Amino acid sequence: MDRQNFEMLNFFINNDALTLRELQTHFSISRVTITKNIREINEYLDGVAQINVNQSKFYLVIKDYSAIAKLQTTFLKQDLDFNDPAKRQVTILKELLRNTSNYVIVDDLAESLSVSRGTINKDLRELKQMLDFYNVRIATKTNKGIRLEVNADFEYAVITRNLVGKYYELESTWDSATDAKLTNLIKQLDSSNDTVTMVKRNLAVIKWLRKYDIQVNDKVPNYHQLLSDDSTEALRDLLTETIGNSLSPGEWDFISYPLNIKKLATDDKVLVKLALADIQGLMQVVFPIIKQKLDINLDFDRLLMELRYHLLFLINRAIFDVKSEGFISVDMLNKYPVSTELAQFTLSSIAKKLNIRIRKQEVGYLTVYFQMELEEYMSAPVIHRVALVKPISNSMKRFITEQLTDALNDDLQIDIFNSKSDLEKSPEKYLLIFSNSFLPGSAMGQHTPIIRLNSVFNQGALRERLQISLVDEAISHGLCKFDVTKFMNEKSYTKGVRQLINQEITDGQLNEEFLEDWAKREELSSSIFGDGVALPHVIDKSGLNRILVTVGLFEKPVVFDNQKVNVVFLVAIPNKLDAELSRVLSQVYDLIRSIAANSNIFNNLKNYDNNRGLIQLMEAI
Template sequence: MLNFFINNDALTLRELQTHFSISRVTITKNIREINDYLDGVAKININQSKFYLVIKDYSAIAKLQTNFLKQDLDFNDPAKRQATILKELLKNINGYVIVDDLADALVVSRGTINKDLRALKTALAFYDVKIETKTNRGMHLKADSDYKYAVITRNLVGKYYELEATWDSPTDVKLTNLIQQLDFNTDTVMAIKRNIAVIKWLRKYEIQIDARVPHYHQLLSDDATASLRELITEMISSSLSPGEWDFISYPFNIKKLNADDDELVKLALTDVDHLMQVVFPIIKQKFDVNLDFKRLLMELRYHLLFLINRAIFGVKTEGFISVDMLNKYPVSTELAQLSLSSIAQKLNVKIRTQEVGYLTVYFQMELEEYMSAPVIHRVALVKPISNSMKKFITEQLKELLNDDLQIDIFNSESDLEKSPEKYLLIFSNSFLTGNVLIQHAPIIRLNSVFNQGTLRERLQISLVDEAVKRGLCKFDVTHFTGKSTYTAGVKQLINQEIDCGQLTHEFLTDWAKREELSSSIFGDGVALPHVIDKSGLNRILVTVGLFEKPVVFDNQKVNVVFLVAIPNKLDAELSRILSQVYDLIRSIAANSNIFNNLKNYDDNRGLIQLMEAI
């Protein structure tokens, strides 16, 4: 949690609950303990429901980040025990380790060791490293590539042990200078030194990475790194193998450096291009969005190059986009997840979930470019209305819509009645009669124009209502009866839509898989499960489920479920409507009056009823 505060600006309680999946009480307790621990160094403050870190001593924080996980914890800590077990398995890579010996060494029971081994096997599975057992002999580690021993040593053992790497002060100064000639960044210097320590430690136990690491790209020439490699060779008392240099030097190759060799970069980007020429058709087959993939690749290629290098060595990145933010961009997130899963499969690497956020940003930028084709919305003004008021309304709506606007002015209600056009909104201070409300659009009083928040909410409702009337969006509301759970409620919504031919049974299976990947809890009592719909129907489906009493899922309360089915074939118009649907859902979550209108929703009256009393 402390690292999360160090790497983020002000955080809301909901963001903390979503990220850590823990209760409000636990978060408060953790923050209190962190403040006690940081006494005199830094403090987590709160201002208007947002928590933020105030640092008083930056050098102390930097030292703490490096060392606080390596303090001498006792073996009552399961994570420390598991790191110790892994350390013993690595030290005996060519032999076997016996469970009883581990229990004696750690002064715990055999049952405790077996429990730790189960947890350790799960952690190692991410790296494709196994703990194999042979009867009457014991356990040993097995990896398909030797470099993975270095990765798990750095990520899992190095978290708690210094690995006994030492060299004299003059050597350290020279090493630092040579690294900084290539990259002056302090984190890079520390990472290279840590990797040297890992290689030295592994060699003590006869573990050497001989072969080059597959799919990994070196971006620095041999000439540029010759002096550094020569010094490291002296430090470890023998020449470096190609695989060892790949591991030691990877911090240079996960970002753009001035020292990069142009030819090596060009070759690496060519490999990325060839990979994505295979991946993009796979994505389009699963989710048919007509993006300019050629242009997207030009934007993405450097990012993908560094992403692949990070993935190969299990490098963690900060998830700078929260789950809440990802929920705002469902299509882009889906495209990012499909891309990462395809890349991982093609290269046989594991890619961390934090990478989704970065890739989502690129897809969202391209998607917004794709949706930028002009759309003309018609708005009616019924006199009496001044030219200055017309200008003001036009400017307000253009700012909110980001689309072209056609404003028609009518001298009277009867003139409006004669118009064959459909209007998004009608502005008037008169009480219009007849069927104008039904035939044309919602009536907006002129004083609403001065409240941009209210105007935005009315506009969001009108946009989705317009899509519903055109058959491009379907909106249904269900009240759950009796004692229901989140999972049972969503299944009920899906089955209802299957029964009326809106969804297929495959959608239910896809939703279950999606829930395993990431949380659908949007916050503020709202759940937002969204799944790709393969029914072939050309519309956005929104089916709402309201609980009689809040239910708890993922340690959070849920009052309402917005289940969104996104067509497998998504054109620019449907993409725009989907964005409008998500804007409306956020307004419903934030405005209690709109939410109360939703709770009293009448299927015969349509979405316009959500505007009442807002």
């Protein structure tokens, strides 16, 4: 049993039934991790105890109390060996926090943890990387040792809660009567049990830091208190009494932040108004920065009205590194590339302006807001023409209309022709032609796909053909460029993508800056879409107004980010993106998902002939 599972078991021993949310709040880990840990604990405790669940609450049933007591004693003895590198690193951090006024000698750390100096140095390198997110450094001075350095003293509290608190229980050192009062006063402001737990945990952190002469004195920069002094006076008085000394502004900010990361009925209207004014001032600086990176004509004033509360609480969360629920998967983010880009630009710009760090999980929520605004931006109606060649009944016409309207989300114009010859006389370009007659493409002179009437009952196949036709239509109008390359003996994902980019640079479709931007993007996040598909997408500053899709097919799968990759879809998104190109980009991503999901379409892609056009992907689907 590892340390985290042991701490979770102890938490169950010391508490009654616990909700998943309470466990998540206490341990600062995801629901998936909690479920995995409970499964591992149950496997380890087989025959001794069992964590059960009843009506969304988890509880521990102990069958052998003596075995549990022996387990606790044995684990604590093993705990002194510090075989877990993460445990050692947090223990080093704990020692540095205990001695912020002095230097800690590395050899003393090695001796106390019963490991070599080399092991401690390796742990320090990893700990420094961990602390870098919090703007906390480990300074070294020759012949003296190491010590912590922070930009702002509230970071002491944040790293104590988030890092030390993972491995060491910072116990609540107050009596049950005080605990009951605390619960009551917090619930007067916010009735959530999660908030009560978080405030008490933060109080325990401050009391622990006080033991080692660490006091968070200054108010936290860029943080917004939303509760008035009058409404929180009783709680602050009790906290002061519990700590045993005056409560500094920074300590109050830290302890009470759970009351300021969501909208509450008890919020002070004046304070909220001032906070929102700050957010508006910030975004008046940030939005022009975003527009420089991706020139898209959204209604940013309307967007700000939708976003302002979310941004207010996002910033308050980020300051204290409160993790939000990452409810949007990477696959979902890949579905909305432009909105994701806008969300990432927004977060990076805010982080830079306020000198804070923002977790990647925040991208998902923001993406949703941008996507809603983008859909408003793309809402201008587009008319697609479809041809029906008789004989066809009115009921079949109505059925086809309903199916296509549901799939297109655009206006539909259906033209009905009595014969093939009548259709040939039409000057229109049709998205699809429905007929049970034999209509050779050469005779039509427009290479529009012919759909047999019995195919309309297979909605999946109809939707896939529609997606191919929409992108093909965009290609014919110069709004999209689509090429396929078959890699010869290429065994590296990055080399393959470089080859695609260099080909397009040679053809005048991309500039050299695109290659640098792609490399930077790969460092930020994975481009692996899943199912053997890689989907790198980058903003293109060449000035060409089209969506570029260049596909690379590997002879044999290559491995990147521990995942197999069979095909690369490199998508270049124009820096200046109007509503029409935004719509085409959405259609391109729909098509890529269909290719990844349908083996027949993917086989057609593997045999792709760049001289025949996109319609060849429809064959045998």
